[in-house]
Amino acid sequence: MKLYVYVLVLLSFMAFGVNAQTFPSELWHEGQVNLTDGSVKSGNIKYDLDRQTVQLKIGQRNETYDASQVTSFSFLQESINARRMFYSLPYAIQNNYRRPVFFEVVVTGKMTLLAREYVVVRSNNTPSSLNSRYRYLDYSGFNGSRSYLSYKMFFAKEDGTIRESSGKKNDVLYQFGEARSELKKYVKKEKLKLDRLEDVAKLVEYYNKEIN
Template sequence: MKSTIVKIWILAFLLVLGAGAVSAQNQFPSQIFHKGNIYGTDGQVYSGLVKYDLVNNLVQLQNETITTFTASNVSYFEIFDEVFGGLRKFYSLPYALNGDYETPIFFEVLTEGENVALLCREYIATDSRNMGAMNTMGMNPFWGPPTMIGYRLAFNYYFFKNGSIDRYSLKKKDLFDMLTGHDEEISLFMRKNRLEHDKRGDLLRITAYYNELNKN
């Protein structure tokens, strides 16, 4: 009798755990809490479960209670993203998102070197063309509740160079305008590795290669 009860309890626990995993996979990374750290402008480090909101440039910390930080009082935060896998870092940097007035907003740093850093800001876009399509991260998409319109994770990309943040238009010509001085090497590197000029993972590799070229 006792053994049966234990088995039922274990089964129930696994079902709940499995339901939690399914729930997480049906949400975008910005919709769930991740293990992480928040580094305040006051030098304090806050650890716990972290959830970010790039639309409003907020980040929340969950411990016993939930504390909300703005990009103005955070230097950067980092999360371990169990959905996509890996450590992700977001820095607060001044940028004129709307108009000419610069305010601190969050950028994810994809790769950085002595010459240039590749940044991005994600957003959730509607996609009615192909609900089963792969998203721009090259990973499995994470959908919300089933509707007639699908959702995908999309990105705006930026290059940080010479103290300035410039948005990348996703046009190949503009990529070479951003990464100047090694057009032939970069073109060969892209052809050899079959890299595209508008894909997240490919842009990361291209920028990292450009930084390596500038070390020589």
């Protein structure tokens, strides 16, 4: 499926919204679901990337769709005033069996950056250098731990190939083939940390705009 270009809104690593005890996937958001039968439905959305499902609330009625029934969905996350876009794309999570999986679109172009969020539990004495890798911080842990929202990063090429990145510098640069030497200079110049989604997004945008 072709990924349509939309305005990228990147977030710095920040505490989530008004209620720091709640992650975005636990809230209802005003949005839209595009189904594989061509129909479009609007209402309040709650998503679950682990179960690959989207719940849609229209008035008093709740509907649930899995990734095989959805082409895309989007919603406005009011806490950050940004519209987030997800596509259902074929991907082999395990056993080399390809099935529809939800990915969030971060940057589109000849190289597309995708992401999947997940919750990480860390002890309170985790070094701050590690904590800085996560976008949202839940301060509600009373048992010596905190929950963080982190991301797995994926690269999608124009031929439809999707590959997960480990977030390690060499692995990220490997995705760009012959351009990696030039991009390595850009990473050094801009002091990018390639285990951070926001910095990888900057790298992908630079590649799409500046390198032929």
